Amino acid sequence: MAMYDLVLKGGHVVDPAQAIDGPMDVAFRSGKVAAVQRDIDVPAGVETRDVSGHYVTPGLIDMHTHVYWGGTSLGIDAEEYCRTSAVTTAIDTGSTGPGNFAGFRKHVIEKSDVRVLAYLHISHAGIFGFSNRIMVGESEELRLMDPQTAVEVALANRDLIVGIKIRLGKWASGIHGMAPFEHSIQVAEETGLPMMVHIDEPPPSYGEVVERLRPHDVLTHCFRPFPNTPVTPDGKVRPEVLAARQRGVLFDVGHGMGSFSFKVARMMLDNGFYPDTISSDVHALCINGPAFDQVTTLSKFLNLGMSFPEVIRTTTENAARALSRPDLGNLKPGSIGDAAILSVDDGRFNYVDVTGETLAGDKKVNVHGVVLAGKWWHPN
Structure with a gap:
């Protein structure tokens, strides 16, 4: 069984570069993406993060x-x-x-x-x-x-x-x-x-x-x-x-x-x-x-x-x-192990542009975690 450094379990992966938009686990090893699949078996002792209810995207x-x-x-x-x-x-x-x-x-x-x-x-x-x-x-x-x-x-x-x-x-x-x-x-x-x-x-x-x-x-x-x-x-x-x-x-x-x-x-x-x-x-x-x-x-x-x-x-x-950097911006196995854990929350949100015009929005993207070079990277 493959040994991983970190596995994100239960998230909804959105990776446009691979046309992935659905529930997937993501595993990282040695700073790179190791696997993206429906249900990854996690060996004992591997750091696992439950990201269910959130989107997982490339960094x-x-x-x-x-x-x-x-x-x-x-x-x-x-x-x-x-x-x-x-x-x-x-x-x-x-x-x-x-x-x-x-x-x-x-x-x-x-x-x-x-x-x-x-x-x-x-x-x-x-x-x-x-x-x-x-x-x-x-x-x-x-x-x-x-x-x-x-x-x-x-x-x-x-x-x-x-x-x-x-x-x-x-x-x-x-x-x-x-x-x-x-x-x-x-x-x-x-x-x-x-x-x-x-x-x-x-x-x-x-x-x-x-x-x-x-x-x-x-x-x-x-x-x-x-x-x-x-x-x-x-x-x-x-x-x-x-x-x-x-x-x-x-x-x-x-x-x-x-x-x-x-x-x-x-x-x-x-x-x-x-x-x-x-x-x-x-x-x-x-x-x-x-x-x-x-x-x-x-x-x-x-x-x-x-x-x-x-x-x-x-x-x-x-x-x-x-940027001509094909190793970035995707979760293909072998690519740089960067990921964002996000949600799209419903509510009432006021947005403003540079002219002072406001937009009453009903959606907001929020951040719940970051993976950088295959490691969880977040103050919380």
């Missing part, structure tokens, strides 16, 4: 976070956040650039139990002036663009760096429009990595940005409110957005403090345009609202009409594909 991947705590003013604590939101892989999107990535690697990433991967900013010090008192767009100062060093740092840290980040728009790049993008696309091409591109208010326009994105590049803040919104005034998806998706561009929610609107999300979903990845863009200025965390962001989409398996797909299988 959640939050595609957009800022977790360089202490090194940047917008950073939050990765482990505390991930434990409470069942996130086992946090993707830091551009908190650091080539000038300070080494500190992020040494002081946060290597010390964390939770997996932290990163999109490297091409601005020398990443997002350095982002707080409730100081707001300096790092892409506004073109002298800070550091493409040569960005290439060197990205190639030297390929185990952790999954792509290149650039922030464009009135707040991030001022009057420069697409100019910072020209630096980032060169770095992306030179390193063979995808880009994640932030968009806020014009300039540049939403259309100008998506027209330049390549297959596998990610547009984050994809369901932004007006201005720079993906829908036309008559409620249709802009043609350049549809063309970008057809080309293989990926659309990420990146909720944050200013980048997600219920009104826009409803129109996009009504048009059958679902996000590829749902992410929180959690940072110091939105962790106490309106974004809060990943499970709250997922709950919003559940209440907007997406099904639970569809929502889970965006934060597991789709996110792993965007």
Whole structure:
């Protein structure tokens, strides 16, 4: 009989990557998934957790976070956040650039139990002036663009760096429009990595940005409110957005403090345009609202009409594909042994977007446990 380190008994497994949606036990051994089957025989002495009445999903991947705590003013604590939101892989999107990535690697990433991967900013010090008192767009100062060093740092840290980040728009790049993008696309091409591109208010326009994105590049803040919104005034998806998706561009929610609107999300979903990845863009200025965390962001989409398996797909299988990490985001035997234990609770829940619109919801995703590298990982 196989010896396991941990077995989750009696849960309802939702693993979109394997088209599993039903009662299954999940066993872990040596940091990996060992078995997913209807009723696993558990030898004496193996840690067993009764998770009946709960969903078991692959560990959640939050595609957009800022977790360089202490090194940047917008950073939050990765482990505390991930434990409470069942996130086992946090993707830091551009908190650091080539000038300070080494500190992020040494002081946060290597010390964390939770997996932290990163999109490297091409601005020398990443997002350095982002707080409730100081707001300096790092892409506004073109002298800070550091493409040569960005290439060197990205190639030297390929185990952790999954792509290149650039922030464009009135707040991030001022009057420069697409100019910072020209630096980032060169770095992306030179390193063979995808880009994640932030968009806020014009300039540049939403259309100008998506027209330049390549297959596998990610547009984050994809369901932004007006201005720079993906829908036309008559409620249709802009043609350049549809063309970008057809080309293989990926659309990420990146909720944050200013980048997600219920009104826009409803129109996009009504048009059958679902996000590829749902992410929180959690940072110091939105962790106490309106974004809060990943499970709250997922709950919003559940209440907007997406099904639970569809929502889970965006934060597991789709996110792993965007990262080119097939060992993540699924519970296939041999994959990394990360899992989330969740419930979808009924009740009355008020949700808020970045425009102040509230949504009276009747469902909420709650966290009941986390498995990280095959071990139970939770303060309770």
